[in-house]
Amino acid sequence: MDTSPNRIVVAGGTGLVGRKLVRALLDHGFRVQVLTRNPQTLHAPAGASACGWAELPGLLEGVSAVINLAGEGIAEGRWTSSRKAAIRRSRLETTARLVSAMQACAKPPAALVNASAIGYYGPRDAAPVEEGAAPGSGFLAEVCQAWEQEAMKATALGVRVALIRIGVVLAREGGALPKMVRPVRWFQGCQLGTGKQGLSWIHLDDLVAMLLEAARHPAWEGPFNGTAPQPLDNQIFMRLLARRLHRPLLPVPGFLTAFAAKLLLGEMAEALLLQGAFVRPARAQALGFQFRFPTAETALRDLI
Ligand SMILES: NC(=O)c1ccc[n+]([C@@H]2O[C@H](COP(=O)([O-])OP(=O)(O)OC[C@H]3O[C@@H](n4cnc5c(N)ncnc54)[C@H](OP(=O)(O)O)[C@@H]3O)[C@@H](O)[C@H]2O)c1
Structure with a gap:
């Protein structure tokens, strides 16, 4: 069993966020164990190792932190x-398996x-949403609330939960x-629905940097919005994107794009595309977290 200090276990560390996070953790000198459903086939980057869920609970004994990103893709099908x-x-x-593995540890992880x-937060109007806002309603809101409640059970073991x-x-x-x-x-680009969502x-x-901070610093406890300080509405975002790509946007009426999105994607279209919220990272900023890409212009310039 690996009991070296500065060890971090990343569940779901093979996805979009996890792959980059694992590299960042290695760069910061952590020993990383990637908890995956397919440990035999995973080629972990040098310095990291792949572990299966069957290796719980021993895997979590005395680790600095567990970072849990595991879950079926939200936007991968109707x-x-x-x-x-x-x-x-x-x-x-x-999440329940991770928490129950922590219960079996003589020395539970310092942080989850x-x-x-x-x-x-569910769908919202244009008012800014900070961490103290009440939870929303709908499928995703309900899943997120239940997911967070499951993670918060680790606090009973003295584990700091962010x-x-x-x-x-x-x-x-x-x-x-x-x-x-x-x-x-x-x-073929256009705004979606009213464009005001x-x-x-x-x-x-920035998300990877935030996860790293949350794993390392005791002040990161409770809920944090993992969003940039400048949320935009769909219309403005699409205009910025079009400008960056030197393309026009099609002047398609909002009701038509909404109709097409609902026809193609059903309920998922409403929740992910046609509704939204203006979420601000108030707590991360209060802790002094510095965004490398605070505006959509800076982010799009870097990514495109
Ligand atoms: N990307 C976004 O825009 C976004 C936005 C909001 C929230 N999030 C949340 O952030 C987390 C990471 O996002 P991501 O984009 O990196 O996700 P991702 O690319 O879909 O990766 C998630 C990982 O979860 C594991 N996984 C998938 N299905 C699973 C299952 N049935 N049981 C156990 N593990 C499973 C997979 O790892 P293995 O195959 O190795 O087991 C996968 O690599 C997710 O939970 C996601 O909901 C992401």
Whole structure:
């Protein structure tokens, strides 16, 4: 069993966020163990090792932190009832397994940094949303609340728990941005629905830096919005994107794009594309967290 100090276990460390996070942790001198469903096939980067869920609970003995990013992709298919069940179960069960493994440790981890999402707040109007806001309603809000409650059970063991309510992650490697870039590049970009819905985004590098801070610093406890300080509405964001790509946006009426999105994606379109919230990272900023990409212009200039 690896009991070296400065060891961090990353659950779901093979995804969009996890891959970059693992490299950043290694760069900062941590020993990293990636907790994955496929330890045999994972080629972990040098300095990291791959572990299976069957290796719990011993794996968590005395680690500096567990960072939990595991869960079925939210935007990878229509939200059928079985898909919704998988999205919910994959988060709640993995988090419950981590917490129960911590219970079995003689020396539980110092910290659990658990992913959550701005879906916690549900659809909102244009007023800024900070961490103290009440939870919203709808499928994602309900999943996020239950997910956070599961993670918070670790506090009973003296584990510091930080919940990072992640916004739309902007990255070259995957996630929402390449899907937004493609139609604009092919002269088919347009705003979605009214265009007034909030789009609370974060550059992948800033999110990775935030997760690293949350793992290392005792002041990071409780919920934090993992979003950039400048959320925008969908219309303004799409205009910035179009300008960056030197393309026009099509003047398609909002009701038509809303209709098409709902037809293609069903309930998921409402929750992820046609509604939103203007979420601000008040608590991270209060702790002095510095964003490398505070505005959408700086983020898009870097990524495109
Ligand atoms: N990307 C975003 O824009 C965004 C926004 C808000 C919140 N988040 C949240 O942040 C976390 C990380 O995001 P991401 O974009 O890096 O996600 P991702 O690319 O989909 O990676 C998530 C990882 O979770 C593991 N996983 C998938 N299905 C699972 C299941 N049924 N049971 C156990 N583990 C499973 C996978 O690891 P293995 O295959 O190695 O087991 C996968 O690599 C996710 O929980 C996501 O909900 C992301």
